[in-house]
Amino acid sequence: MSPDTLDALALSLRVAVLATVVNALVGVPLAYLLARRRFAGKALLDLLVTLPLVLPPTVTGYYLIVLLGRRGWLGAPLYAATGWTIAFTWYAAVVAATVMALPLLVRTARAAIESVDRDLEKAAYTLGRSEWRTTLEVTLPLARNGILAGLVLAFARALGEFGATLMLAGNIPGKTATVPLAIYTAVQTGEQSTVLVLVAILTALSCVVLVAAGRLGARAT
Amino acid sequence: MSERLEVRILKRLPGFTLEVAWAAGDGVAVLFGPSGAGKTLTLQCLAGLLRPDEGRIVVDGRVLFDAGRVDVPPQARRVGYVFQGYALFPHLTVADNVGFGLRDLPAARRVEKTAEVLERLGLAEHARRLPRELSGGQRQRVALGRALAIDPALLLLDEPLSALDAPLRRALRDELRAILSEWRTAAVLVTHDFTEAYRLGDRIVVYDAGRVVQSAPRSELLWRPASEPVARIMGIRNVLRGTVVKATPDRIQIRWRGQLLEAVNSPSRSYLPAADSPIAFFIRPEYVRLIRKDRGAADPSHHMNLMEGAVVGEEDFGTTWSLRIRLDAPGAAAQGDHDLEVEVPHLVYEILEIDRDRRWQFSIHRGSIHVLPA
Numbered sequence: 001m002s003p004d005t006l007d008a009l010a011l012s013l014r015v016a017v018l019a020t021v022v023n024a025l026v027g028v029p030l031a032y033l034l035a036r037r038r039f040a041g042k043a044l045l046d047l048l049v050t051l052p053l054v055l056p057p058t059v060t061g062y063y064l065i066v067l068l069g070r071r072g073w074l075g076a077p078l079y080a081a082t083g084w085t086i087a088f089t090w091y092a093a094v095v096a097a098t099v100m101a102l103p104l105l106v107r108t109a110r111a112a113i114e115s116v117d118r119d120l121e122k123a124a125y126t127l128g129r130s131e132w133r134t135t136l137e138v139t140l141p142l143a144r145n146g147i148l149a150g151l152v153l154a155f156a157r158a159l160g161e162f163g164a165t166l167m168l169a170g171n172i173p174g175k176t177a178t179v180p181l182a183i184y185t186a187v188q189t190g191e192q193s194t195v196l197v198l199v200a201i202l203t204a205l206s207c208v209v210l211v212a213a214g215r216l217g218a219r220a221t
Numbered sequence: 222m223s224e225r226l227e228v229r230i231l232k233r234l235p236g237f238t239l240e241v242a243w244a245a246g247d248g249v250a251v252l253f254g255p256s257g258a259g260k261t262l263t264l265q266c267l268a269g270l271l272r273p274d275e276g277r278i279v280v281d282g283r284v285l286f287d288a289g290r291v292d293v294p295p296q297a298r299r300v301g302y303v304f305q306g307y308a309l310f311p312h313l314t315v316a317d318n319v320g321f322g323l324r325d326l327p328a329a330r331r332v333e334k335t336a337e338v339l340e341r342l343g344l345a346e347h348a349r350r351l352p353r354e355l356s357g358g359q360r361q362r363v364a365l366g367r368a369l370a371i372d373p374a375l376l377l378l379d380e381p382l383s384a385l386d387a388p389l390r391r392a393l394r395d396e397l398r399a400i401l402s403e404w405r406t407a408a409v410l411v412t413h414d415f416t417e418a419y420r421l422g423d424r425i426v427v428y429d430a431g432r433v434v435q436s437a438p439r440s441e442l443l444w445r446p447a448s449e450p451v452a453r454i455m456g457i458r459n460v461l462r463g464t465v466v467k468a469t470p471d472r473i474q475i476r477w478r479g480q481l482l483e484a485v486n487s488p489s490r491s492y493l494p495a496a497d498s499p500i501a502f503f504i505r506p507e508y509v510r511l512i513r514k515d516r517g518a519a520d521p522s523h524h525m526n527l528m529e530g531a532v533v534g535e536e537d538f539g540t541t542w543s544l545r546i547r548l549d550a551p552g553a554a555a556q557g558d559h560d561l562e563v564e565v566p567h568l569v570y571e572i573l574e575i576d577r578d579r580r581w582q583f584s585i586h587r588g589s590i591h592v593l594p595a
Binding site for chain 1: 298305312322324367371
């Protein structure tokens with residue numbers, strides 16, 4: 001394999017792992033809130049989280065530029081203060097992958113948490129557990145397989161992210177060119193062998209992921 | 222009588238209002254009534270899982286809730302709750318389920334206490350098992366053990382037998398009764414089955430549509446339901462409607478289906494309806510006497526409330542037969558195709574050859590016709 005191919009693989013794995021970690025930290029609490037709490041703006045939050053699932057990825061990427069780009073709502077003050085912008089760095093690829101993967105985790109984890117019998121939580125309250133301890137000791141352990149299945153799906157989605165990444169991070173070999181972007185470049189430039197290797201690797205990974213998610217999902221019920 | 226439990230709750234929900242007040246002393250108070258009457262909502266208010274809009278809840282002098290002033294959270298109420306379907310933690314062993322509420326105890330004491338509860342409930346050998354590996358009866362005992370382990374000031378049981386099938390249900394009803402009387406914890410139990418209510422309760426509180434329609438010691442309820450709705454909720458058979466002919470402090474005469482019935486008026490109630498006003502009453506099917514034909518003609522001076530009719534239907538309940546009787550009187554029958562349901566022991570059914578002989582005379586002692594005040 002060429003160094004560019006290896007770079008693309010290493011970058012993709014790094015981006016996907018990091019995006020999955022951020023998903024776990026943000027997505028699981030979010031799923032819990034959506035499953036168990038009632039609060040103002042809940043419907044809006046649900047919509048915002050889910051939107052990347054149905055929007056064309058380039059549109060999501062455009063919104064990310066509007067938000068985080070050098071002249072973006074958050075990006076401009078950041079650039080003014082530090083002279084640094086996230087656009088066209090590999091962090092941007094992580095952000096794009098995270099946002100695109102989040103709905104998959106949140107939806108799967110939310111369904112798993114909602115399927116936990118509320119009487120179990122009430123029983124824990126009467127036995128002296130706070131809501132926080134009950135979540136840790138009862139709700140999350142019982143929703144574990146669903147949450148893990150969601151994380152596996154989120155990882156797969158992050159690994160395959162193309163459109164939003166291209167918009168926010170660009171396609172810089174060795175820097176932001178993840179495997180899907182590298183495949184695109186290789187097809188454009190006619191590097192058949194690189195295309196075949198990368199396509200085979202992504203296909204194999206996707207199969208593994210689907211089987212794993214399926215098994216976890218089956219055990220969750 | 223000193224009351225251990227005082228409950229007053231007003232809770233408005235969309236399309237349903239729970240407004241109840243009752244009190245109970247030692248032993249088991251049963252909340253009895255049809256599904257959707259507000260029984261489980263009451264338990265949730267007692268446990269602190271649902272906050273009433275108004276009211277007050279006191280257990281053994283300790284105020285758990287007083288609208289606007291006190292609202293002890295469920296974690297601090299020391300109220301044991303046995304949920305419908307038990308709600309055992311499926312990922313924890315029997316021992317961990319039972320010990321779940323003992324987290325604040327030192328580890329050694331927790332283990333000891335858990336073992337003691339498991340031992341008392343005959344669960345010691347199942348300590349390492351998961352709930353899904355247990356039978357229905359064992360699950361019930363684990364749920365009881367988990368709730369009792371915290372030495373609750375009050376034990377709540379929501380339809381504790383509904384998850385079981387019929388034969389097991391009867392055995393476990395008696396087991397539950399033994400456990401409750403052994404532990405001597407004040408308890409509130411919810412059921413929609415009157416037999417269960419009667420077997421398990423010391424006091425029965427009858428619920429209907431979010432209200433209490435009667436609260437009484439169980440024997441008083443069985444023999445003196447306060448009104449026609451209570452009698453119907455209890456599933457009492459032969460709840461009938463007639464017209465008052467004459468009422469005195471000790472007798473009431475009732476016209477019904479062409480008969481003139483004489484009933485005892487309970488002096489404790491001094492119910493004196495005006496003549497010609499409608500009146501509800503009930504006759505227990507097992508208290509209707511068949512007149513034997515081999516002992517000569519019936520004597521009206523000896524056989525009270527004598528009437529005559531035909532068997533129009535019957536059902537075999539194993540040890541008893543239930544006969545549907547239509548009286549020899551013009552007009553529509555009181556209960557669909559029949560006027561009276563009469564229950565006779567199997568032996569009597571055979572001796573009198575009721576399967577061949579369908580026409581009978583009946584007599585009902587005046588003390589067996591129970592008047593239901595409006």
